[in-house]
Amino acid sequence: MKLYEYEAKxxxxxxxxxxxxGEVTANPAEARKAADNLKAQFAVKAQVLVAGRGKAxxxxxxxxxxxxxxxxxxxxxxxxxxxxxxxxLVEERIPITRELYFSVTVDRAERKYALLASTLGGMDxxxxxxxxxxxxxxxxxNLDEGVTDSSALQIAGRMGYSGRQSARLASVLVGLWHxxxxxDAELIETNPLVETTxxxxxxxxxRLIVDDNALFRHPELERxxxxxxRENTLSEVEAARSGLAYIKLGGNVxxxxxGAGLVMATLDTIQYYGGAPADFLDLGxxxxxxRIAKALEIVLSDPSVKAVLINILGGLTHCDDVARxxxxxxxxxxxxxxxxxxxxxxxxxxxxxxxxxSDVVVLDSMEEAAKHAVEAAEEAx
Numbered sequence: 287m288k289l290y291e292y293e294a295k296x297x298x299x300x301x302x303x304x305x306x307x308g309e310v311t312a313n314p315a316e317a318r319k320a321a322d323n324l325k326a327q328f329a330v331k332a333q334v335l336v337a338g339r340g341k342a343x344x345x346x347x348x349x350x351x352x353x354x355x356x357x358x359x360x361x362x363x364x365x366x367x368x369x370x371x372x373x374x375l376v377e378e379r380i381p382i383t384r385e386l387y388f389s390v391t392v393d394r395a396e397r398k399y400a401l402l403a404s405t406l407g408g409m410d411x412x413x414x415x416x417x418x419x420x421x422x423x424x425x426x427x428n429l430d431e432g433v434t435d436s437s438a439l440q441i442a443g444r445m446g447y448s449g450r451q452s453a454r455l456a457s458v459l460v461g462l463w464h465x466x467x468x469x470d471a472e473l474i475e476t477n478p479l480v481e482t483t484x485x486x487x488x489x490x491x492x493r494l495i496v497d498d499n500a501l502f503r504h505p506e507l508e509r510x511x512x513x514x515x516r517e518n519t520l521s522e523v524e525a526a527r528s529g530l531a532y533i534k535l536g537g538n539v540x541x542x543x544x545g546a547g548l549v550m551a552t553l554d555t556i557q558y559y560g561g562a563p564a565d566f567l568d569l570g571x572x573x574x575x576x577r578i579a580k581a582l583e584i585v586l587s588d589p590s591v592k593a594v595l596i597n598i599l600g601g602l603t604h605c606d607d608v609a610r611x612x613x614x615x616x617x618x619x620x621x622x623x624x625x626x627x628x629x630x631x632x633x634x635x636x637x638x639x640x641x642x643x644s645d646v647v648v649l650d651s652m653e654e655a656a657k658h659a660v661e662a663a664e665e666a667x
Contacts, residue, residue: 287496288335294492301461308377317358320376321351327379330357332371342366385478390466399427407478433463470500528580537562540585540594544569544603561660572602578611592666593624595659600631609640624662628655
């Protein structure tokens, strides 16, 4: 679950990390009123859950309350990477001498958390690291100790700080670690964390992604997850409530599979044969007929989907259950879009028999099925 910038900043402040004074608003009049309670100058920032906001024109600066209202009117209602701006954050603009980058994330290869630090804050950190690998300092974290005062001071030293400033920066890093751990973060990031003209450190931007599997420990966030004002499509809400991992993409070949690795491999195979995946949908393990049917309903309801590829490697998920779900959907909607199925594994023969009797295309290999689905989507288009 992604949090908005203002939500992430509220959490950072509870862990002792300074952030600019500001207020979230939903219209120009509220923005003007918020600015009246702050010191000029101002930053007016679109609140969206996608990256690249600054490059897309989602952050504007203002000298006075009139300019704040004008900036709010410009930002509200615009779209940033297809995400509509429904609220803005009006903040005091911080005088900056240096921009830094810090994050704590999961290093899956090392099976540990890693703290990433850079003096190239405010930039696309992935691009910066590609151009200059030495610009990003990576520290693997010993989970038995976490980020200690001592290790944080060492990182601050590598950023070029000493004395009082080193201690203050170390305090921010320790707070960032504890905040991430408290909220089961897959990623917690401040970019930039700025050094101000008076030598302090302030997180002028923040990003926090909470592991969905840990939301039961954070009921206050779980309640927010499906709030109407958040950037969730109806399909995404239905999928999450049904225990499905679903991501809308931009193509015309719908995809249903079981297991993230299998689904990602299938995405690549669709593209290899010249197709464009419309979604990523992972059933998970041991999906019952009802969940499989709901997955098909979600994918088929997308008007951009012209054909659907169902790729199942049966283990906990039984192939005959998949077949029954498919026939159930076909009976409910006889004019259903072309379906292409690849079934391998538990109860495979029974699943194939059910599908063949229902005139559903069943193929042996993932490659063959992907190619057929791409061709079917092209013909339907």
